Amino acid sequence: MDTSPTSRRSFLAACSVTLAALLLRPAQAQAAGAARPAAGPHPAPRAGITGAKVLTAAQLSKTPDLIPLFDAVREVPEIIDGIRCNCGCGESQKLYSLLSCYEGDAMARACTICQGQGRLATRLHKLGRSLDEIRIAIDAKYA
Amino acid sequence: MHARVSHSLAVAVLVVLSSTPARAQIRASELGSVSQTIDGTKITMQYSRPRARGRNPLFGTKIVQWDEVWTPGANWATTFEASKDVTLEGHRVPQGKYSVWMVVKKQGDWTLVLDPTSKIYHMDPPDSNPKQVRFPVHALQGPFTEVLTWSVPDVRASGGTLAMDWGTVHVPIKLDVAPSLPVAIAEADAQPFLGRYEYVEKQPGGKTKTSTFTVLYENGTMKGEWFPEDNYMKRFALIRIAPDWFVPGLYDKNGEIYEVLRPEMVIEFTRTTGKATSLVVRNEDDGIDATGTRKP
Numbered sequence: 001m002d003t004s005p006t007s008r009r010s011f012l013a014a015c016s017v018t019l020a021a022l023l024l025r026p027a028q029a030q031a032a033g034a035a036r037p038a039a040g041p042h043p044a045p046r047a048g049i050t051g052a053k054v055l056t057a058a059q060l061s062k063t064p065d066l067i068p069l070f071d072a073v074r075e076v077p078e079i080i081d082g083i084r085c086n087c088g089c090g091e092s093q094k095l096y097s098l099l100s101c102y103e104g105d106a107m108a109r110a111c112t113i114c115q116g117q118g119r120l121a122t123r124l125h126k127l128g129r130s131l132d133e134i135r136i137a138i139d140a141k142y143a
Numbered sequence: 144m145h146a147r148v149s150h151s152l153a154v155a156v157l158v159v160l161s162s163t164p165a166r167a168q169i170r171a172s173e174l175g176s177v178s179q180t181i182d183g184t185k186i187t188m189q190y191s192r193p194r195a196r197g198r199n200p201l202f203g204t205k206i207v208q209w210d211e212v213w214t215p216g217a218n219w220a221t222t223f224e225a226s227k228d229v230t231l232e233g234h235r236v237p238q239g240k241y242s243v244w245m246v247v248k249k250q251g252d253w254t255l256v257l258d259p260t261s262k263i264y265h266m267d268p269p270d271s272n273p274k275q276v277r278f279p280v281h282a283l284q285g286p287f288t289e290v291l292t293w294s295v296p297d298v299r300a301s302g303g304t305l306a307m308d309w310g311t312v313h314v315p316i317k318l319d320v321a322p323s324l325p326v327a328i329a330e331a332d333a334q335p336f337l338g339r340y341e342y343v344e345k346q347p348g349g350k351t352k353t354s355t356f357t358v359l360y361e362n363g364t365m366k367g368e369w370f371p372e373d374n375y376m377k378r379f380a381l382i383r384i385a386p387d388w389f390v391p392g393l394y395d396k397n398g399e400i401y402e403v404l405r406p407e408m409v410i411e412f413t414r415t416t417g418k419a420t421s422l423v424v425r426n427e428d429d430g431i432d433a434t435g436t437r438k439p
């Protein structure tokens with residue numbers, strides 16, 4: 001039995017190609033009726049938005065494994081603020097965007113859906129994807 | 144002194160009275176509601192609930208007369224609301240809120256009437272009009288139900304049964320919702336993904352487990368299964384959510400999908416010159432649970 005795991009580099013390469021294939025063909029996805037209709041519109045990123053309110057490493061001392069995620073979100077507030085959170089907190093707590101889930105009480109400290117959307121959005125952004133393309137991917141998986 | 148005490152008492156009475164909810168009242172037919180979400184479609188029945196109060200039978204009497212256009216409730220007409228288009232007994236009901244009426248028959252099927260005017264008093268049943276949705280329903284005999292009850296006793300992945308019970312009458316109504324994800328896929332679209340993959344799954348303690356993951360095409364659906372077999376998932380549907388992303392749909396013993404693992408398990412394929420050569424399985428927090436590479 002072969003139990004050797006695929007290398008991290010292979011993972012990343014595979015992810016890159018998969019995601020590129022996904023995002024280069026959003027029209028095809030829509031034509032196939034594949035993407036679930038969004039629960040509501042994504043918010044427009046607020047002018048001049050910053051990541052200053054995103055929790056810092058010091059504020060995440062009880063959950064250190066989440067520090068890289070919060071750091072990644074803090075770096076791209078103009079992207080994360082343009083994404084609707086699909087965990088339901090947006091409706092129940094009147095949060096403006098996914099960015100709100102990483103600020104203040106920071107629902108993303110405990111909610112794996114908030115975390116997953118943040119990770120997906122930030123890694124797609126690193127691959128050079130636009131906000132619209134990221135929204136399509138978020139909707140496909142979480143909406 | 145006496146006047147002062149009386150004044151204080153009056154104020155106290157007023158405070159007590161004003162703190163009592165203004166609309167609190169015992170009613171013969173108390174307001175009730177039931178709602179059910181199925182695959183993202185929410186239906187809600189809102190109605191006043193008459194009680195039998197020793198009256199039996201109820202139908203074919205002055206309470207509910209034969210051939211009467213009756214709202215299955217009391218006071219303001221019972222309402223049915225659907226957040227998306229649905230079908231009831233095979234009849235399309237567009238998204239919206241309707242008042243609900245039944246044409247009560249001594250023999251044969253009754254007629255269910257949904258009128259787009261939702262706020263109607265029970266004494267003013269609407270005339271037949273082209274905007275109504277009308278269809279026959281079976282009025283069956285069942286155990287005695289004291290308080291008129293709307294319920295959803297049966298829920299499936301694609302619908303359920305909406306039911307009205309009062310007295311010994313039981314009226315089941317088949318409900319179907321539009322699927323949020325299409326399970327069917329053209330064989331040509333599935334072809335690039337079909338085949339066997341060496342599947343390496345993360346295990347606790349940093350260990351891995353290797354199995355064979357097979358993607359096949361069966362009855363218009365792309366399906367996946369492992370060898371050795373996974374006893375929980377068995378053979379499952381692979382439902383497309385993006386060009387190269389799929390989520391598992393688990394089948395019950397009747398071959399109906401009862402659960403879709405989205406976003407808990409998204410299988411992301413990677414293509415090389417059009418054909419899938421590898422896959423990554425991501426969980427809801429976007430972490431990687433498993434990988435796969437196509438077997439020769």
